[in-house]
Amino acid sequence: MLQRINTLWEFWRFLLQRFIADQGNNNAAALTYTTLFAVVPMMTVTFSMLSAIPAFQDTGEQIQSFIFSNFVPSAGEALQQYLRDFTTQARQLTWIGVALLAATAFWMLVTIEKTFNTIWRVRQPRRGVSSFLLYWAILSLGPLLLGGGFAISTYFTSLSLISGPGALLGVQTLLKFMPLLFSVAAFTLLFATVPNAHVPMRHALLGGLFVAILLEAAKMLFGLYVRLFPGYQLIYGAFATVPLFLLWIYLSWLIILFGAQLVCNLGVPQHWRKREMPRLLMALGVLRVFYERQQSGLKVRLRDMHRQGWLLAEHEWEEILLFLEQQKLVAPTGSGYWVLSRDLGHYSLQQLLSHSPWPLPRAENLPEQLDEAWYPALRSGLATLQDAQAALFDGDLAQWLQPQAKSPE
CATH class of the missing domain: 1.10.10 (Arc Repressor Mutant, subunit A)
Incomplete structure (x- = not known):
């Protein structure tokens, strides 16, 4: 038991050293800056893709409410209305404006890929058609998969309402864990597809589970801090939501990048790490x-x-x-x-x-x-x-x- 504890300690210390060596905090700050500019274009592209399918007409608003209620602390509730207004105005842009929004969304994905390639020590990033197809698949298939998941969950919810509260108990339990399952699936695909390297699916799944659980714990602690220490409202007033939202994005990227380090180094044999x-x-x-x-x-x-x-x-x-x-x-x-x-x-x-x-x-x-x-x-x-x-x-x-x-x- 003591040997296993020492092994785990050495492994996590090794991960922390790699995270610091790869300047994980600076990369998280850069991705926070990129996310701030790309969040509205990403939401606009998502809603546009879903609105193109009649069955998913109202799914975009459901996804947005779902994300803010399950993945963002309570401090982001006020920001949700602002983002909804921005997205509504962005839909009225011309084709040139839409192209600029799509380019901004692509820019965010490029930044994420560069950061992941740094962690995986990849020296040849994707170029040309392969890079475009990956980004297009994320921007197009991602919203469709989310829409399909919401359609299925809505269908099961309606069945439980029709059949009574005692029916479909297993499905109701599954629906309670739906946010965590969505998060695990999203981060698993992120770790498995974005780096330009071979990533075993089991490693990506473990990393996705680790990040999802850690984000859930961070969300609870962040919400507790906002409720118990409201002094930030005295300083920023009505503007307090924005710095809190940025801080949450930064913490989220720190957790995601540390999870990427975990996925990258799960394949390094233990005895090989110790030999240095x-x-x-x-x-x-x-x-x-x-x-x-x-x-x-x-x-x-x-x-x-x-x-x-x-x-x-x-x-x-x-x-x-x-x-x-x-x-x-x-x-x-x-x-x-x-x-x-x-x-x-x-x-x-x-x-x-x-x-x-x-x-x-x-x-x-x-x-x-x-x-x-x-x-x-x-x-x-x-x-x-x-x-x-x-x-x-x-x-x-x-x-x-x-x-x-x-x-x-």
């Missing part, structure tokens, strides 16, 4: 696999690295590939496959070390053993280099910086 393998060793291990598979005329992908014992996370794989591609050592062939593109007989280890973006690891920080034929010589060489460097630069700074005596002419 230096990137230089990873790069040499990757090159060894590339070299061996080149001898057999085979391509390389991340799965091949795992089979060879190098359990790299996807962001580590992408980081190392970026460096090797810059050195023109590897090249992509499509569909996630890579090949060795340079004769290693004409590329020295010194060239690799001199161009490496990572600092040379100290010999005492290296693992004692590694199942690689090149590792003992590398570890010994780094130890020798470290000793030689210490001998050459061991003098104190006063000796190095004092002016040298001039020799008599």
